[in-house]
Amino acid sequence: MTDLFSKFDALIAQREGLLATGVKDPFSLVMEEVKSPTVAVVNGKETILLGTYNYMGMTFDDDVIAAGKQALDEFGAGTTGSRVLNGTFQGHKECEDALKEFYGMDHAMVFSTGYQANLGIISTIAGKGDYIILDIDSHASIYDGCKMGDAEIVAFRHNDVDALEKRLKRLPADAGKLVVLEGVYSMLGDVAPLKEMIRVSKEAGAMVLVDEAHSMGFIGENGRGVAEEQGVLDDVDFVIGTFSKSVGTVGGFCVSNHPKFEIMRLVCRPYVFTASLPPAVVACSAASIRKLMHNSNKRAHLWENSRNLHQGLRDLGFQLGTPNAQSAIIAVVMPDLEKGAAMWAALLENGLYVNLARPPATPAGMTLLRCSLCAEHSSDQVADILNRFERAGKAVGII
Amino acid sequence: MTDRSEMFDRLKGLIEPFNKKGVEVVETTTFAGDLEWDSLTVMDFVAEVEDSFDIIISMNLQAEIENVGQLVDAVTKLTTA
Numbered sequence: 001m002t003d004l005f006s007k008f009d010a011l012i013a014q015r016e017g018l019l020a021t022g023v024k025d026p027f028s029l030v031m032e033e034v035k036s037p038t039v040a041v042v043n044g045k046e047t048i049l050l051g052t053y054n055y056m057g058m059t060f061d062d063d064v065i066a067a068g069k070q071a072l073d074e075f076g077a078g079t080t081g082s083r084v085l086n087g088t089f090q091g092h093k094e095c096e097d098a099l100k101e102f103y104g105m106d107h108a109m110v111f112s113t114g115y116q117a118n119l120g121i122i123s124t125i126a127g128k129g130d131y132i133i134l135d136i137d138s139h140a141s142i143y144d145g146c147k148m149g150d151a152e153i154v155a156f157r158h159n160d161v162d163a164l165e166k167r168l169k170r171l172p173a174d175a176g177k178l179v180v181l182e183g184v185y186s187m188l189g190d191v192a193p194l195k196e197m198i199r200v201s202k203e204a205g206a207m208v209l210v211d212e213a214h215s216m217g218f219i220g221e222n223g224r225g226v227a228e229e230q231g232v233l234d235d236v237d238f239v240i241g242t243f244s245k246s247v248g249t250v251g252g253f254c255v256s257n258h259p260k261f262e263i264m265r266l267v268c269r270p271y272v273f274t275a276s277l278p279p280a281v282v283a284c285s286a287a288s289i290r291k292l293m294h295n296s297n298k299r300a301h302l303w304e305n306s307r308n309l310h311q312g313l314r315d316l317g318f319q320l321g322t323p324n325a326q327s328a329i330i331a332v333v334m335p336d337l338e339k340g341a342a343m344w345a346a347l348l349e350n351g352l353y354v355n356l357a358r359p360p361a362t363p364a365g366m367t368l369l370r371c372s373l374c375a376e377h378s379s380d381q382v383a384d385i386l387n388r389f390e391r392a393g394k395a396v397g398i399i
Numbered sequence: 400m401t402d403r404s405e406m407f408d409r410l411k412g413l414i415e416p417f418n419k420k421g422v423e424v425v426e427t428t429t430f431a432g433d434l435e436w437d438s439l440t441v442m443d444f445v446a447e448v449e450d451s452f453d454i455i456i457s458m459n460l461q462a463e464i465e466n467v468g469q470l471v472d473a474v475t476k477l478t479t480a
Contacts, residue, residue, distance in 0.1 A: 153457055154457050155442065166450065170454065
């Protein structure tokens with residue numbers, strides 16, 4: 001018998017090798033208590049959270065929690081059904097209404113996760129004979145959406161407008177084309193030149209999908225994302241987003257002005273063939289989205305935190321993924337996986353949690369310590385975070 | 400139409416800057432196995448080939464190309480279509 005697991009042997013060996021050096025397993029951490037959007041108890045120790053994507057700190061917002069409790073009481077624990085059968089409750093419609101208002105768009109479709117939103121929309125709208133043109137550093141959910149569909153997939157170099165334009169020009173003029181972009185790329189926290197990319201895409205007759213997972217709520221005048229910030233939201237055909245970051249719950253969505261968009265509810269398999277979100281989740285999400293519309297002070301504080309952390313880490317001598325703070329993600333580049341894991345463990349011992357990111361999730365084979373800031377981090381916490389980075393960095397010998 | 404050995408030589412020329420191990424490049428040389436290219440190198444190389452021949456090698460097609468001979472066939476087909 002061939003052991004089907006033998007294909008994982010190299011990864012198992014790498015993992016065992018890493019653990020043999022004495023570091024704690026970075027991928028099996030447990031949050032024993034969560035005290036606030038920025039503090040949890042890990043291994044019995046109070047720990048500052050700097051790797052949660054909880055950008056706006058909505059997870060413990062009083063109004064959000066109250067809305068969830070009420071929905072739990074009134075609508076029960078779950079829907080036990082698909083959105084197209086018995087799984088659309090009042091709360092799902094209210095959540096979609098909140099999204100339409102938030103983005104100023106005609107249609108909104110809520111999925112059970114952000115992953116499923118990309119999987120469903122991309123695999124469904126681009127079919128056989130169509131082309132999907134995507135950035136090589138696209139998120140796994142985008143690649144999986146491509147793999148699930150029947151379109152031809154064309155990749156271009158990360159954030160390279162010329163490479164995109166050249167490839168668009170080589171495609172058959174009359175073929176259906178979908179250009180897939182992200183506002184903020186989550187590994188390095190860098191922002192895409194959407195304005196130029198959308199211009200060349202439209203010139204080539206392509207439709208444009210932008211994943212704004214890491215920008216919703218704090219980039220752009222109304223928090224609609226990078227496309228809004230760059231003044232091109234009206235040219236985006238489909239915005240994909242998630243509830244599991246700034247909104248502070250779980251779920252995904254697509255908003256669009258396409259006049260035929262509603263047909264997606266019948267043809268999009270990751271929407272149809274799964275149970276809908278529980279009533280409490282959509283109620284929390286709707287309440288959170290409505291609050292995110294009016295949050296300019298929190299947005300300003302989040303930007304201040306991001307810039308201060310970026311500047312502080314640079315001053316300490318760490319190598320960062322971007323020359324300046326372009327989003328609320330600050331990626332610290334590690335020399336290799338072993339040093340990265342050691343640094344990650346040293347930070348945790350100092351009471352600080354960040355994400356350890358490594359290939360294949362990262363570009364260019366990099367090992368990263370990815371920090372994501374929260375609007376609820378106080379300025380004192382950011383100063384404290386920098387002290388902990390300094391202590392751990394010196395202990396591990398990275399600075 | 401370019402004949403096969405001419406196409407092979409041209410592609411071999413494009414492979415060389417990425418051939419860090421100095422592997423001898425023949426028709427049966429594989430990209431992942433013999434040349435030990437990672438996904439990033441593959442992307443850079445594909446972009447070079449695409450720009451040199453003004454073609455698109457989709458990821459669907461890339462998945463079917465494992466060795467140099469198959470690349471010669473694929474590029475020949477794309478440039479004579």
